[in-house]
Amino acid sequence: MREVKLFIVGLGNVGGGLVKLMKSLEKEIERKYSTKLRVVGAVDIEGSAFSKEGLDLDEILKTKNKGSIKNYPKFGSAKNALEQIEENWKNFDVLVEVSTTNLETAQPALDHIRNSLEKGKHVVTSNKGPIALHYDSLIKLAKKNGVILGFEACVAGVIPVIRILRGYLALDKVQGINAIVNGTCNFILGKMSEGISFEKALKEAQEKGYAEADPALDVTGMDSAAKLVILNNIVSSRQISLKDVKINGIKNLGGDVRNTKLIASLRNGDAKVQPEKVQEGSFFASVNGVLNAIEIETEIAGPLKFSGRGAGGRETAYAVLADILKIAAENRI
Amino acid sequence: MREVKLFIVGLGNVGGGLVKLMKSLEKEIERKYSTKLRVVGAVDIEGSAFSKEGLDLDEILKTKNKGSIKNYPKFGSAKNALEQIEENWKNFDVLVEVSTTNLETAQPALDHIRNSLEKGKHVVTSNKGPIALHYDSLIKLAKKNGVILGFEACVAGVIPVIRILRGYLALDKVQGINAIVNGTCNFILGKMSEGISFEKALKEAQEKGYAEADPALDVTGMDSAAKLVILNNIVSSRQISLKDVKINGIKNLGGDVRNTKLIASLRNGDAKVQPEKVQEGSFFASVNGVLNAIEIETEIAGPLKFSGRGAGGRETAYAVLADILKIAAENRI
Numbered sequence: 001m002r003e004v005k006l007f008i009v010g011l012g013n014v015g016g017g018l019v020k021l022m023k024s025l026e027k028e029i030e031r032k033y034s035t036k037l038r039v040v041g042a043v044d045i046e047g048s049a050f051s052k053e054g055l056d057l058d059e060i061l062k063t064k065n066k067g068s069i070k071n072y073p074k075f076g077s078a079k080n081a082l083e084q085i086e087e088n089w090k091n092f093d094v095l096v097e098v099s100t101t102n103l104e105t106a107q108p109a110l111d112h113i114r115n116s117l118e119k120g121k122h123v124v125t126s127n128k129g130p131i132a133l134h135y136d137s138l139i140k141l142a143k144k145n146g147v148i149l150g151f152e153a154c155v156a157g158v159i160p161v162i163r164i165l166r167g168y169l170a171l172d173k174v175q176g177i178n179a180i181v182n183g184t185c186n187f188i189l190g191k192m193s194e195g196i197s198f199e200k201a202l203k204e205a206q207e208k209g210y211a212e213a214d215p216a217l218d219v220t221g222m223d224s225a226a227k228l229v230i231l232n233n234i235v236s237s238r239q240i241s242l243k244d245v246k247i248n249g250i251k252n253l254g255g256d257v258r259n260t261k262l263i264a265s266l267r268n269g270d271a272k273v274q275p276e277k278v279q280e281g282s283f284f285a286s287v288n289g290v291l292n293a294i295e296i297e298t299e300i301a302g303p304l305k306f307s308g309r310g311a312g313g314r315e316t317a318y319a320v321l322a323d324i325l326k327i328a329a330e331n332r333i
Numbered sequence: 334m335r336e337v338k339l340f341i342v343g344l345g346n347v348g349g350g351l352v353k354l355m356k357s358l359e360k361e362i363e364r365k366y367s368t369k370l371r372v373v374g375a376v377d378i379e380g381s382a383f384s385k386e387g388l389d390l391d392e393i394l395k396t397k398n399k400g401s402i403k404n405y406p407k408f409g410s411a412k413n414a415l416e417q418i419e420e421n422w423k424n425f426d427v428l429v430e431v432s433t434t435n436l437e438t439a440q441p442a443l444d445h446i447r448n449s450l451e452k453g454k455h456v457v458t459s460n461k462g463p464i465a466l467h468y469d470s471l472i473k474l475a476k477k478n479g480v481i482l483g484f485e486a487c488v489a490g491v492i493p494v495i496r497i498l499r500g501y502l503a504l505d506k507v508q509g510i511n512a513i514v515n516g517t518c519n520f521i522l523g524k525m526s527e528g529i530s531f532e533k534a535l536k537e538a539q540e541k542g543y544a545e546a547d548p549a550l551d552v553t554g555m556d557s558a559a560k561l562v563i564l565n566n567i568v569s570s571r572q573i574s575l576k577d578v579k580i581n582g583i584k585n586l587g588g589d590v591r592n593t594k595l596i597a598s599l600r601n602g603d604a605k606v607q608p609e610k611v612q613e614g615s616f617f618a619s620v621n622g623v624l625n626a627i628e629i630e631t632e633i634a635g636p637l638k639f640s641g642r643g644a645g646g647r648e649t650a651y652a653v654l655a656d657i658l659k660i661a662a663e664n665r666i
Contacts, residue, residue, distance in 0.1 A: 021633070025504050032503055158634040160501045167662070168493045168655050170365055171358050283640070286616045300354070300651045301491040304641040307616070308634065318633045322501050329500070330663045 001034055004324065004333050005054075007041040007092040009081045009112055010099035011064050013209075013313030014126050014153070014320065015042070018098065021317050023057045035328045040092050043081045043099075044069045050084050051075040052091040081112050089119045093333050094324055097125035098153075098317075100213055103226055103242065106133040117141045117149065122332065124323040126153035126316050132226040132242065135233040148332055150323030155227045156181050156292040157310040158319055163326070164304075165234045165296070173299040174235040176267040181227040183290030183310035184210045184218040185250050185262040189275070190288055193258045198251070210290050210311050221249035221262060221273040228264040228271055238269065246272040259285055283307075334367055337657065337666050338387075340374040340425040342414045342445055343432035344397050346542075346646030347459050347486070347653065348375070351431065354650050356390045368661045373425050376414040376432075377402045383417050384408040385424040414445050422452045426666050427657055430458035431486075431650075433546055436559055436575065439466040450474045450482065455665065457656040459486035459649050465559040465575065468566040481665055483656030488560045489514050489625040490643040491652055496659070497637075498567045498629070506632040507568040509600040514560040516623030516643035517543045517551040518583050518595040522608070523621055526591045531584070543623050543644050554582035554595060554606040561597040561604055571602065579605040592618055616640075 008015050022029070022037055029035055041050035042060055047070025049055055049063070055075065063072045070076045079087070085095070095116035097109050106129035113123050113130050118141065125131065130138060131151045142149040152162045156179070165174070180186055184205045191201035202219065205211045217223040225245040233239050250262055253275055261284055263276045278284040283305050287293040292310030297303050309315050327333060341348050355362070355370055362368055374383035375393055380403025382388055382396070388408065396405045403409045412420070418428070428449035430442050439462035446456050446463050451474065458464065463471060464484045475482040485495045489512070498507070513519055517538045524534035535552065538544045550556040558578040566572050583595055586608055594617055596609045611617040616638050620626040625643030630636050642648050660666060 028504055159637065160497060163501065164493055167659065168496065171361055171654065171658070172651065281614060281619060283616065283619045286614060286619055301648060302642045304492065304639070306637070306639050308637040315634060318505065321504065325504070326500065 001030065001036055002328060002333060003036045003038055004094060004328050005038050005040045005092045006094050006096050006324065007084070007088070008039060008096040008098065009043045009109070010097065011042060011044045011060070011069055012098070012100065014098040014316045016061065016064065017313035017317030018096065018320055019057050019060050021314065021321055025321070029325065033325050033328055035325065037324065041084055041088060042069050043084065046070050047076065047078045048080065048084050049075045049077070050088050052088070081108065082115065085112065085115050085119070089116070089121065092121065094122045094124055094327065096320060096324070097123060097127050098320060099127055101128045103129055103132065103217065103222060106130045110134060113138060114141065117145055117147060120145045120147055122147045122150070122327050124150040124320055124327070126320055128154045128226045128230065132229045135230060136239050148327050150327065151230070152323045153316045153319035155230055156294055157183070157308060157312065158315045159292055159294060159306045159308040160319070160322070161294050161306060162234070165231070169296070169298060169301065172301050174296060175299060176297040177231055177265065177294065178284070179228070179231070179264045179292070179294040180261050180284065180287055181264055181292050181294070181310065182218050182224045182262055183292055184212070184215065185224070186287065187290045188219070189250060189257055189260055189262065192253070193260070198253070219249050219251045221247040224262060224264045224273045228266065228273060232266050232271055240271055244271055246274070248274040250275055261287070334363065334369055335661060335666060336369045336371055337427060337661055338371050338373045338425045339427050339429050339657065340417070340421070341372060341429040341431065342376045342442070343430065344375055344377045344402055345431070345433065347431040347649045349394065349397065350646035350650030351429065351653055352390050352393050354647065354654055362658065366658050366661055368658065370657065374417055374421060375402050376417065379403050380409065380411040381413065381417050382408045382410070383421050385421070414441065415448065418445065418448050418452070422449070422454065425454065427455045427457055427660065429653060429657070430456060430460050431653060432460055434461045436462055436465065436550065436555060439463045443467060446471060447474065450478055450480060453478045453480055455480045455483070455660050457483040457653055457660070459653055461487045461559045461563065465562045468563060469572050481660050483660065484563070485656050486649045486652035488563055489627055490516070490641060490645065491648045492625055492627060492639045492641040493652070493655070494627050494639060495567070498564070502629070502631060502634065505634050507629060508632060509630040510564055510598065510627065511617070512561070512564070512597045512625070512627040513594050513617065513620055514597055514625050514627070514643065515551055515557045515595055516625055517545070517548065518557070519620065520623050521552070522583060522590055522593055522595065526593070531586070552582050552584045554580040557595060557597045557606045561599065561606060565599050565604055573604055577604055579607070581607040583608055594620070
């Protein structure tokens with residue numbers, strides 16, 4: 001039985017969801033992957049807990065539920081993620097970076113990821129900041145250190161588009177991408193096409209837990225743009241950054257919005273995010289509510305289309321877990 | 334640079350397409366996978382060629398173009414695939430079984446695959462016969478011998494549904510599948526809904542090269558059923574065979590066939606293939622021509638939907654190539 005020691009940074013929807021999933025799937029993971037996942041460390045905004053023997057999953061959830069993980073019995077402390085990485089890097093195999101996305105500086109997640117990669121640790125993340133802002137340097141750093149950087153959870157929720165692009169389509173030539181990658185906007189546009197106002201629809205999306213911590217990231221199109229940058233930087237040798245994306249959000253949209261979707265697209269070197277009318281009866285027209293969808297046009301495989309849930313703590317945690325187990329299955333640990 | 338030695342059985346659309354793809358992508362494969370693919374053996378219905386130093390890709394295509402590979406200069410012979418496996422098993426790493434599907438006995442591909450797995454060789458195949466008829470025993474045989482059995486090309490053409498089910502979704506629980514997995518039938522139904530007769534539409538599908546060697550496999554629903562058996566046997570502990578599938582083809586379909594698709598479905602232990610009306614504006618309604626599509630309903634990830642080309646020698650060859658390189662990338666060779 002292989003043992004994989006995880007250091008989890010972030011215990012919000014995704015981190016908490018991951019701990020719950022690991023608990024409910026423990027037997028399955030052992031049976032299907034001959035692997036035992038052990039959480040040796042966990043961090044939130046106030047502090048952390050670390051034990052090289054492993055923390056108890058129930059105790060993590062219980063402690064977090066009452067406040068901060070820093071109160072974890074015996075092993076809790078006020079140390080932050082970087083301090084724990086410095087002190088305990090010999091005691092974990094995979095950094096699981098699932099803290100909140102920061103699209104301005106990518107910090108502090110960027111430092112967590114860089115430090116871990118430099119120390120020869122695999123990294124799995126759902127944090128779009130470092131991947132959207134520093135894709136090229138992080139991929140090179142991972143390669144140089146012979147480790148894997150997994151970020152399936154950064155784009156399009158449960159749709160496994162990252163591994164399809166990096167793995168299955170690696171030899172094909174991607175000619176264009178059209179994508180609906182922000183479930184909140186798709187939900188709001190659907191409501192608006194039923195005659196509900198933008199403000200009411202946004203409020204409903206927030207109440208249902210769909211929106212980002214800062215919903216401006218959704219409705220301005222910034223979240224979609226970050227995902228588009230990631231998609232571009234996987235498939236193109238011409239790396240781009242957020243400022244290369246023409247962005248129009250859905251905030252000031254008026255008039256008839258039936259069959260309007262917020263489309264992120266790459267074609268002929270142009271990257272843009274804008275509301276577009278899609279054809280009635282088309283694939284995109286069938287993508288409703290918080291669903292995400294991606295159309296990839298390639299030279300050999302031709303058009304490939306995918307849709308699935310774009311948000312949700314449990315769904316995102318599943319994508320994170322799948323990345324962790326892919327590393328194990330490829331005999332990297 | 335890793336070297337992977339391939340023994341290719343079958344030089345039809347898929348085998349020939351694979352040789353061409355390997356040639357055009359040679360540099361890319363070396364660059365992205367640090368891997369050199371070398372075809373050491375190739376087989377067609379009349380004979381074979383084998384050289385442990387490797388055959389020349391252009392010469393394979395040229396020789397085959399003029400008749401049989403048995404006429405390959407110096408290394409050609411009348412030996413069949415089994416004889417070559419017995420004689421040369423120490424000289425190849427991966428059996429590439431891309432001969433014509435036989436849904437009655439799965440032979441001779443079944444013997445090729447079994448023999449190779451028993452000798453500790455990886456196997457990649459587009460041949461539905463062995464996978465549909467002997468899934469469980471072949472998977473066990475591969476596992477026992479510590480090798481990989483890849484069969485992405487068996488179901489839904491270029492849509493990477495096999496690796497999604499075996500890899501990404503391995504820990505999730507698949508609750509139901511609906512699929513359009515026969516491009517010929519989808520093409521014919523589309524033509525029929527425009528008022529063209531079944532016979533004329535079938536003839537057009539044959540002229541365009543979409544139909545199976547024996548088009549009865551398409552229109553009776555048998556080809557879809559074989560793919561459904563494979564999908565079931567990946568996701569369910571309850572293994573089924575072709576006789577467990579309720580099959581209705583499209584041959585005797587009359588009346589208004591607008592929005593009618595040949596749907597292969599798994600739900601609550603029921604496996605069936607039958608023409609069904611799909612809802613206007615739905616995902617399946619947008620799947621036209623020879624496209625394939627799959628809807629997977631799972632417990633954690635929720636609904637996932639995929640569409641892409643279901644047929645074509647080059648496309649199928651790409652799926653085969655991707656399986657070969659996945660084995661290389663996972664450090665199995």
